Amino acid sequence: MARGHVxxxxGLESGPEATKVSALAQVAEHLGWTHERPDYRDLDAGRRPEDIAARVARLQALARVHTGPLVLAGSSMGAFISGEVAGHLAGGVDGTSSTVPTLLGLFLMAPPIAMPGWWPTPLQAPASLPTMVVHGWDDELIPAAAVIDWCAARKAELRLVDDSHRLAAHVEYSASAFADLLKRVDA
Incomplete structure (x- = not known):
């Protein structure tokens, strides 16, 4: 029996077969978790701010299908929408009466903390949810200082690495960190 679902x-210029989410999928499977990798490329093609809301809605609908333990994870834009949906699920802010999964954790790689002109509020992930963030010191899109402040406010575990936004040199490291989170929330 699966331990839960991930x-x-x-990210925005990526797909479900991307290197980082594929590495995380292998970790989840190895640790006995089921997993899925939604495809947002149809929504990303227009590169319009309103498409973020459609991404959030798609992920929220997928998350609500699961009634058992759930972990959300994502990279870049995928991290942003994972955090947003975690906030919706934890706070019930969407107003629906459908079943809410048991959200156990959140894993974010290179998360945009704010998206002025694209999204009205900063990333709203709940402070009470076990959260781990992997971010590059040299991220050219999201300053490390903003991520440090965001993590500090939530007491989220932050792992800063010598890398850029894509975290290309830290795929295995990110997968190992994800394994650490899954083991922690599965205890």
Missing amino acids: ILSH
Whole structure:
């Protein structure tokens, strides 16, 4: 029997077979978790701010299908929508009466903390949810200082690495960190 389910969301210029989410899927499977990697490329093609809401809605609908233990994970835009959906699920802010999964954790790689002009509020992930973030010191899109402040406010575990936004040199490291989170929330 599976320990729980993981939904892995890819970044804006990526897809469900991307290197990082594929590595996380292998970790989840190895540790006995089911997983899925939604495809948002149809929504990303227009590169319009309103498409973020459609991404959030798609992930939220997928998450609500699961009634058992759930972990959300994502990279870049996938991290942003994972955090947003975690906030919706934990706070019930969407107003639906459908079943809410047991959200156990959140894993974010290179998360955009704020998206001025694209999204009205900063990333709203709940402070009470076990959260781990992997971010590059040299991220050219999201300053490390903003991520440090965001993590500090939530007491989220932050792992800063010598890398850029894509975290290309830290795929295995990110997968290992994800394994650490899954083991922790599965205890």
